[in-house]
Amino acid sequence: MGTRTFRTAVVRTPGGPDAIEVIDVPQREPGAGEVRVDVAAAPVNPVDLGVVGGFFHSLGLIHQPHHTGLGWDFAGVVTAAGPGVDLAVGTRVAGLVVGFDRDFGTYAEQLVVPAADLAVVPDDLDLVAAATVPLNGLAAAQVVDLLGDPPADGGRLLVTGAAGAVGGYVLALASARGWRVTGLARAGDEKFVRGLGAGFTTxxxxxxxxxxxxxxxxxxxxxxxxxxxxxxxxxxxxxPAAERGVTVRVIETRADRVRLADLLARTAAGELPARVHAVLPLDRAADAHREAAKGGVRGRYVLRP
Incomplete structure (x- = not known):
């Protein structure tokens, strides 16, 4: 019996969308604490464009000898579980794969990942929408954590890129934290920004x-x-270098099962936006990158392996 394989999109030598290849790689069985997930959806994020274009290679953050995996977040269904796992086969999950220097990613038919990094997707949230939450939602949640509670003598918060994937989540999460939020975005995005309970400015x-x-x-x-x-x-x-007594903090997004479960529940309830621009098959990953690179899209291109 031959080795089972699955398809995944990678880049060997970065050089833009034309460098993306879909290849076959061997299937791996989950070990202790791991699950194998059949991926139903994987969004294209700006960080992926940077990997394909060679930006993170140029910073010395990627050193893969053969190929670099693409994609950070995903949603899918558990198909196998290793010892010590509390997720049953058939469970719908979403999660985040972090780090630049890896030979696998979420642009794939399947993944083997730590079960502790995954959150269960609510029954009333479809997997394509759920896939858009982990990276941007967790990034926004960390932004709000680093902001902390608004000061007693002032709580005016400006969110740049307020209509973007991260910015939209920050609007909602920071408002719930007690900040008086104003979103900075293009004139055409005013309805979206105000719809999340924020003020608006161009x-x-x-x-x-x-x-x-x-x-x-x-x-x-x-x-x-x-x-x-x-x-x-x-x-x-x-x-940025601090000046004028300004405190400068920077996020470093990481997997967080508990926080992700909350974000998914709030998305299912309509409290947070699930923004999908278009769904494309894995074979059209390069097309998705070309379109995403044009900018101005309010929502994610999502790949369906």
Whole structure:
């Protein structure tokens, strides 16, 4: 009997969407604490465009000898479980695979991952929508954790990139934390931003108590924070230098089963946005990257293996 294989999208030599290949790799059985998941959906995120384009290779963060896996988050169904696992075969789950330097990713027909990193998907949330939550939802939750509670003498928070995948979650989560939130976005995104309970602006002046820089404006965002305020960024490899007594914090997204379960439940309840722009088969991963690179899309391209 031959070795069982499955299909996955990888990049050997980065060079943009044309560098993406779909290859066959051997199936692996789950070990202790692991499960194998048949992937139902895997979103295309900006970080994936950076991997395919060679940005993270140029920073020395990727050293794979043969190929680099693509994709960070996913949703699917458990098909096999190793010893010590509390997830039954047939359970619908979503999760996050972190780190740049790996030969596997979520653009795949299946994954073997630690069960402790997965959250169960609510019955009333479809797997395509659920797949868009882990990376951006957990990033936004960490942004809000780093912001903390609003100060008693002021709680004005500006969110850059407020209509983007991370920014949209920050709007809702920070409002629930007690911040008085204003979203900075394009004029065409006003309805979406206000629909999440936030104020809206297309231009911002300095003086905010805190800025959540979901758009990765970096120093431009820092300039909008009042003296002694807080800036939370989303690029762990590029922390702006603090000035004027501003506290600068930067997220480093990680798997969090409990927090992800809460985010999925809130998405199922309609409290958080599930934004899917289009669903494409795995074979069209390169097309999804080309379209995503054009920008301006409010929602994710999602690959269905």
């Amino acid at each position: 231009a911002a002046e300095p003086g905010w108590d805190a800025v959540a820089d979901a758009a990765a404006w970096q120093e431009r965002a820092l300039a909008l924070v009042r003296d002694g305020g807080v800036l939370v960024g989303v690029r762990p490899n590029a922390r």
